[in-house]
Amino acid sequence: QVQLVESGGGLVQAGGSLRLSCVTSGSIFSINRMGWYRQAPGKQRELVAGITRGGTTNYADSVRGRFTISRDNAKNTVYLQMNSLKPEDTAVYYCAAYQGGSAYWGQGTQVTVSS
Numbered sequence: 001q002v003q004l005v006e007s008g009g010g011l012v013q014a015g016g017s018l019r020l021s022c023v024t025s026g027s028i029f030s031i032n033r034m035g036w037y038r039q040a041p042g043k044q045r046e047l048v049a050g051i052t053r054g055g056t057t058n059y060a061d062s063v064r065g066r067f068t069i070s071r072d073n074a075k076n077t078v079y080l081q082m083n084s085l086k087p088e089d090t091a092v093y094y095c096a097a098y099q100g101g102s103a104y105w106g107q108g109t110q111v112t113v114s115s
Helices: none
Strands: 004-007 010-013 018-024 033-039 046-052 057-059 067-072 077-082 091-099 102-105 109-114
Touching: 004 091, 018 033, 018 091, 018 109, 033 067, 033 077, 046 067, 046 077, 057 067
Parallel strands: 010 109
Antiparallel strands: 004 018, 018 077, 033 046, 033 091, 046 057, 067 077, 091 102, 091 109
16 A cells, blocks of 8 residues: 655745655655656646656657656655746646556645746
């Protein structure tokens, strides 16, 4: 069982930056892959960025070049640095962890970008 706790969301103006954090309950080394997803009102949840245990990353086309996913193994934490934020980035952002064939989700953190 993996528990995830996100933080770092908030209200920011367009063009601003936020950094989201996701702390895992156990060692991050045991988790095959982690990712950040988001869900805007009336839309399906979508993958924003992912990172494997080996450090390989992938991004949605809509955020590539603006967002960066990273991990700090010593702190069992995954980050999502979001720069040049746009109003269309407004959503609830969720952290996910994939381990042993199961997916685990955090409670989500709201990100609101004003124009």
